[in-house]
Amino acid sequence: MQRLFPDERGHFDEFGGQFVPETLMTALEELVEAYEKYRDDPAFQDELAFYQREYISRPTGLYFAKKLTEHYGRAKIYLKREDLCHTGSHKLNNTIGQALLAKRMGKKRIIAETGAGQHGVASATAAALFGLECEVYMGEEDTRRQSLNVFRMNLLGSDVIPVTSGTKTLKDAMNEAIRDWVTNVETTYYLLGSVGGPHPYPMMVRDFQTIIGRETKEQIEKAEGRAPDFIIACVGGGSNAMGIFYPFIGTETRLIGVEPAGHGLESGQHGAPLSKGAKGILHGSLSYLLQDEYGQVLPAHSISAGLDYPGVGPEHSYLKDNTLAEYVSVTDDEALEAFRLLSQTEGILPALESSHAVAYIDKMIASTTKDDIIVVNLSGRGDKDVQVVAAALGVNL
Amino acid sequence: MAITRINRIDAVFDKLEEENRTALMPYLMAGYPDVETSLELLVAVAKAGADLIEFGVPYSDPLADGPTIQAAGEVALRNGVNTDTVFTLVRRARESVDTPVVVMTYYNTIYRYGLERFAQKAAESGVDGVIAPDLPPEEAAPWADAASKYGVATVMLVAPTSTDKRIERISELSKGFVYCVSLTGVTGARANLPSNLTDFIYRVRALTDKPLAVGFGISEPEQAKEVSEIADGVIIGSALVGLIGKAGGDCVEAARAYMSRIREAIDT
Numbered sequence: 001m002q003r004l005f006p007d008e009r010g011h012f013d014e015f016g017g018q019f020v021p022e023t024l025m026t027a028l029e030e031l032v033e034a035y036e037k038y039r040d041d042p043a044f045q046d047e048l049a050f051y052q053r054e055y056i057s058r059p060t061g062l063y064f065a066k067k068l069t070e071h072y073g074r075a076k077i078y079l080k081r082e083d084l085c086h087t088g089s090h091k092l093n094n095t096i097g098q099a100l101l102a103k104r105m106g107k108k109r110i111i112a113e114t115g116a117g118q119h120g121v122a123s124a125t126a127a128a129l130f131g132l133e134c135e136v137y138m139g140e141e142d143t144r145r146q147s148l149n150v151f152r153m154n155l156l157g158s159d160v161i162p163v164t165s166g167t168k169t170l171k172d173a174m175n176e177a178i179r180d181w182v183t184n185v186e187t188t189y190y191l192l193g194s195v196g197g198p199h200p201y202p203m204m205v206r207d208f209q210t211i212i213g214r215e216t217k218e219q220i221e222k223a224e225g226r227a228p229d230f231i232i233a234c235v236g237g238g239s240n241a242m243g244i245f246y247p248f249i250g251t252e253t254r255l256i257g258v259e260p261a262g263h264g265l266e267s268g269q270h271g272a273p274l275s276k277g278a279k280g281i282l283h284g285s286l287s288y289l290l291q292d293e294y295g296q297v298l299p300a301h302s303i304s305a306g307l308d309y310p311g312v313g314p315e316h317s318y319l320k321d322n323t324l325a326e327y328v329s330v331t332d333d334e335a336l337e338a339f340r341l342l343s344q345t346e347g348i349l350p351a352l353e354s355s356h357a358v359a360y361i362d363k364m365i366a367s368t369t370k371d372d373i374i375v376v377n378l379s380g381r382g383d384k385d386v387q388v389v390a391a392a393l394g395v396n397l
Numbered sequence: 398m399a400i401t402r403i404n405r406i407d408a409v410f411d412k413l414e415e416e417n418r419t420a421l422m423p424y425l426m427a428g429y430p431d432v433e434t435s436l437e438l439l440v441a442v443a444k445a446g447a448d449l450i451e452f453g454v455p456y457s458d459p460l461a462d463g464p465t466i467q468a469a470g471e472v473a474l475r476n477g478v479n480t481d482t483v484f485t486l487v488r489r490a491r492e493s494v495d496t497p498v499v500v501m502t503y504y505n506t507i508y509r510y511g512l513e514r515f516a517q518k519a520a521e522s523g524v525d526g527v528i529a530p531d532l533p534p535e536e537a538a539p540w541a542d543a544a545s546k547y548g549v550a551t552v553m554l555v556a557p558t559s560t561d562k563r564i565e566r567i568s569e570l571s572k573g574f575v576y577c578v579s580l581t582g583v584t585g586a587r588a589n590l591p592s593n594l595t596d597f598i599y600r601v602r603a604l605t606d607k608p609l610a611v612g613f614g615i616s617e618p619e620q621a622k623e624v625s626e627i628a629d630g631v632i633i634g635s636a637l638v639g640l641i642g643k644a645g646g647d648c649v650e651a652a653r654a655y656m657s658r659i660r661e662a663i664d665t
């Protein structure tokens with residue numbers, strides 16, 4: 001079903017919109033125009049399809065996790081293998097799409113923000129591929145947590161700029177990227193990494209990620225002859241979740257987004273705005289947000305750098321308020337346990353982000369039967385997280 | 398009562414136009430370097446010849462601001478400043494100062510406080526206008542409605558990247574004056590004025606009759622002088638905030654002296 005949202009100004013009912021300095025508004029108008037033009041342009045779509053197939057290595061598999069299924073003895077569990085995308089996560093689906101757009105718009109320089117470094121790596125990769133100059137803003141705290149990814153970006157020819165303001169994580173990296181864009185708007189394309197930000201980013205990033213859901217729909221139809229009963233995905237900004245949810249919105253399939261509960265929802269140290277936030281504006285759009293009573297944004301916490309963000313894409317807020325999707329949460333410890341479980345049952349090291357989605361199986365499986373089908377979006381691979389996991393388990397590498 | 402408030406800003410620009418002078422519009426961060434000193438500073442710059450004062454509400458994610466104002470905001474937040482503190486400070490300043498005060502704040506602080514409640518509280522406290530640098534005209538209607546109900550002016554911004562069509566629309570919506578962002582970039586003192594500033598201001602001038610105030614990047618008296626020749630108001634932000642930070646315990650005196658120098662430069 002083709003959905004109507006967002007409206008012309010990027011609103012999903014009251015959510016979304018464009019809350020940015022006037023300096024950027026003309027650039028956003030141009031971006032909307034360019035995207036509207038190319039999204040229906042067969043040449044653009046062909047080129048995108050080519051890179052998806054030959055470069056990203058799509059379609060990714062929908063793998064029946066037999067041992068994990070046997071472990072629980074209930075619903076059949078399938079994993080959508082976005083971890084097998086080139087560079088190790090779903091993030092490349094978006095960066096290849098946007099970099100192709102940037103090239104067509106005549107931009108020579110791209111900037112990006114990154115948390116875990118996965119979007120940074122995916123941006124650096126697309127930049128190398130298409131001959132664009134690329135600078136990536138990354139919170140200083142994250143450059144430490146994900147030093148391997150910093151080096152990967154450097155190897156790919158990109159500069160990583162450590163951000164020392166505010167909480168020194170993804171939120172502040174995004175502030176800094178927007179400041180760069182305000183300053184260099186005429187030459188620079190801002191390659192935003194999730195379904196947040198001002199219109200048209202939430203729509204555009206969703207569209208580039210929807211290939212995950214389209215493939216899933218076809219693959220599960222082929223394997224099982226029907227749609228799944230549950231789709232589970234982790235939610236940081238919300239792009240991998242939006243991508244796999246989108247073709248299933250409004251159908252019988254229950255869509256479950258998993259937010260990071262960090263040290264626990266009641267601890268105040270988490271990254272779960274859909275569970276615990278209030279409506280507010282961050283980085284150009286209105287959505288649920290972790291904030292105090294005066295609208296000051298509160299720092300998020302998650303063991304997973306890619307989920308360590310106080311906001312969420314506006315369409316998820318819309319889905320939540322209209323009960324088109326459910327949002328739940330999983331703690332750091334539960335995610336770590338899932339990391340270990342999947343590694344040992346299936347031989348797949350999941351990203352800590354994706355481990356949150358895997359962990360939720362444990363919480364809901366008891367309510368399922370052998371006739372049920374669950375699809376978990378395995379958004380990325382866990383090699384990048386080995387150091388963090390070792391530290392959490394008290395192992396000295 | 399509502400109408401008198403709008404008039405405090407309008408009256409200043411009317412009077413200056415008659416006298417053929419340009420408004421001096423300093424920016425201060427509420428609660429910086431500390432709560433009481435920021436009140437003293439507000440009173441001091443008013444007495445030193447400010448025609449309108451912009452009073453910044455510190456914010457956790459000031460994405461239109463450069464390092465100087467970011468740092469001041471972080472200090473103010475650590476000092477426990479919130480939206481209510483800012484209103485209280487303005488109310489207290491009103492005991493001795495009649496200069497128009499425009500609060501500069503990111504939109505989320507307004508949204509979270511409640512649009513009506515913010516407008517009402519602002520009006521009651523003696524705030525004359527509000528500038529939200531991340532609220533473009535497309536999203537401004539709910540706030541502009543609430544603000545006008547309580548006689549609080551919604552000041553809108555135009556940028557060098559704005560198309561003529563946007564400038565027309567923004568100027569029409571803007572109350573009191575139009576805030577012309579001098580450059581494509583964030584706040585912060587710059588060594589030179591942007592080379593295309595005159596063209597930009599002339600372009601805006603051709604599209605609106607409202608007073609034009611120019612801000613972002615102005616720090617030296619000579620720059621202020623140059624801007625005063627094409628604009629109706631000169632906004633000094635980061636340079637003043639930076640100077641306050643450097644002057645430490647002498648900041649009130651330093652700010653007063655600096656304001657006098659700028660005042661003199663633009664009046665001669």
Ligand SMILES: Cc1ncc(COP(=O)(O)O)c(C=O)c1O
Pocket residue numbers: 089090091115116117118119193194195234235236237238239240241305306307351353354379380381
């Ligand atoms: C593997 C992986 N999954 C998920 C995320 C979270 O982003 P989103 O919610 O936009 O999919 C990230 C972010 O870095 C990631 O690297």
